[in-house]
Amino acid sequence: MNKLIIGNWKANKSLTQAQAWLAVVSNSVDKLDLTKVTPILAPAFSLLGTVAPVITKLGWRLAVQDVSPFPAGSYTGAVSVVNLQDLPITYVLVGHSERRQYFKETPQEIAQKAELALEAGITPIVCVSEQTLTAQVSAFNSSLTERCIIAYEPLEAIGTGKNASLEIVKEFQSKVKSLFGSVPFLYGGSVDELNVGEYLLVTDGVLVGTASLKAEQFINLLQTAQGDQPAVT
């Protein structure tokens, strides 16, 4: 399986800023080898219409950062799987620690989101940490867990520049394996172009927040991930 490199823009970028980012990336395609890495972009919902055609043309994959735990219907403000149906979306992040912290999402809601996504043919990337792993496992039934991707995101590493050591990642990975079986396993938390290589030695990919916001930096990170020496910028 190709390494999955997911750029999560979170609630950043206007339409104009997104277009500028896409223009830089579109001019850098010759630097990337899509037989080695699968770049995935997770923009805000409002940017999907602009981002989707470009990402598809590049041969990258598209993700969303969240989805409603409810089906289509009278849920004002929510974005349901039906709203996403005709867009080329392969993955959805569920249970990101920022959703759990600021939006008070529960493990049960996160399990509902994962279930609806799977029914809609979208693969859930379930974000967990030391604090949420056990409760999240209990909220999932086993047929659900087998079809998810698990992303380990230690709280202290997110957006802080304090990336977790490889030892800690490996330790968490074996816990995940004992609970979820051999599902794809990602790491996220202050991943950048300097440390991405070491995480890819032991994981199936990485979630990248801050280092995905500047197009040039994300391209450098992707080049490192595919085993190349990026040009110094």
Ligand code: PGA
């Ligand atoms: P970060 O964010 O790369 O800025 O630490 C990672 C994440 O929240 O997935």
